Amino acid sequence: MNHSPLLEKTIELLREANSQEPVLDLACGSGRNGLYLINKNIPVVFADIKETALEQVKSALSPPHCEVKSLANFWQVDFEQDSFEQEELKPLAGKSFSAIIVFRYLHRSLFEQIKQAVTAGGYVVYETFSVDQPQFGRPKNPNFLLNHGELAELFSDWQIIHSFEGIIDAKNADANNESGKQAIAQIIARKP
Template identity: 55%
Template sequence: MELIITYSSLLELHLVQLKKAAESGKILDLACGTGRNGLYLINNNIPVLFSDVKKDSLAVIKETLNSNTAELAHFWHVDFEQKDNQLKNRTFSGIMVFRYLHRPLFESIKNAILPGGIIIYETFTVENRQFGRPHNAHYLLNKGELVAQFKDWNIIHQFEGIIDNQGSPQAIAQIIALKPFTE
């Protein structure tokens, strides 16, 4: 049986911008989980730094790589919810975050992206409570919160609403934005 890995359609729709950003360095897949989105980039010859708190998740991603793509993948076992700023003194051509929210990271994420770099962020909103987990307000965006975080950036895509995720409705917010060269 072949393993089919699904990735966010945002990546395919904005692959040109991702490739352009990657000319300046790696894309950070922050809290990557199973790595489905980073693996899509790797398969499109874009270097990715997979980061997660779970060593097992990173190990599974390593096993998924083949010899042709392994050199594009890098790994970082890290807990972004520690008091220390794990992103301090690090820069990336882009950062992507899917289905993860830790509000204290917003400023660190913005600072870690190089000018001209890209942010791709998608996670649940408070409206998702009606459909299931997560329920905790700490893990749910408020209306307009994601766009407000990146209001000074060049927003090339934004969405807030309900999607059908393989037959299950989910309330999410998405943003894709480019960091200005001067802030």
């Protein structure tokens, strides 16, 4: 599966923002998006709860990608701990990233942590399913679906570079989705 086309709109911004801190690929899964950044010489921290997912990313960085392997770091972490009230249990507390990219993942209680972990002038690149998705397939659980305008509202105090909500043609993206359509919301936002 290829990287999200949204990253192509962002690559120059991420290069510009990436002076001191890496990009966090939050809930990276197979790492398709972070691997795209690595191949563009942008340092990435691949973070996921599943060790198998991180091992898959590591193996994708094997030869012939040895020269970019030094740009990758790996962090096995549970982003869905329910004890976020306690500062020491917040996974992003005290962390700093030039950008955080999130694709096809939604855990609403992380948004404030994400906003705090991005350095000033850094970016959030977020893309996931919206409430219109159930007509096309999974996910159907409203806990995993963005409401209309939710991303724009969450980042209303940031500079919004790009915002999109609608239906895309995503053939081959999901074998369980015969229509080839997906309802998504996207945002690229720059922290003041």
